[in-house]
Structure formats: C-alpha cells, structure tokens
Amino acid sequence: MPPRSPFDPCPPIGRKFYSTPPHLFLGVQPPDLPQFSPAEALRKGTLWKVFADYYENPYRKGGKPRHG
Known part of the structure; x- marks a missing residue:
C-alpha cells in the first residue's frame, strides 16, 4: 500500500x-x-497457447479470484 499522510x-x-x-x-x-x-481460440482471444493470458484483479470485491 502506498504511504498516505x-x-x-x-x-x-x-x-x-x-x-x-x-x-x-x-x-x-x-x-x-x-x-x-478454433472454438477454444475464440473464447481465449488468441490462437496460440503461449499468448493466452487470463487477467482478473485478485483484490476485487465479492470473493476469491478465479483461475481459468
């Protein structure tokens, strides 16, 4: 956390x-x-597995982060 006055x-x-x-x-x-x-590539947003990157903020409110 950043310092705060x-x-x-x-x-x-x-x-x-x-x-x-x-x-x-x-x-x-x-x-x-x-x-x-092809169907999985449409869901992931990329054809190549090395470029697939799931992002979800782990500090979001409402529960635990999902891993997908």
Whole structure:
C-alpha cells in the first residue's frame, strides 16, 4: 500500500495489481507453436497457447479470484 499522510484530502488508492502480457517475453514468434482449437481460440482471444493470458484483479470485491 502506498504511504498516505493523515492530512491527505484524497481517498487512498489501496493495493495496485497488474499483469505482464506474455508476448513481452517471447520476442520473435517461433514456428510450430501449440494452438488452441478454433472454438477454444475464440473464447481465449488468441490462437496460440503461449499468448493466452487470463487477467482478473485478485483484490476485487465479492470473493476469491478465479483461475481459468
């Protein structure tokens, strides 16, 4: 949590969370990457499994984070 002065008029930001996309670490896309089926690719938003990245804020209100 970021430090906060007792005289700060703004509400606290709270915890921050971010996800680093997997394509940042891949560089040039190699040939013959494993692929999802067409139906699964539409659900995941990508054809290649290494680029699939599920993001959900673990600090959201209302329960535990899902893993998908």
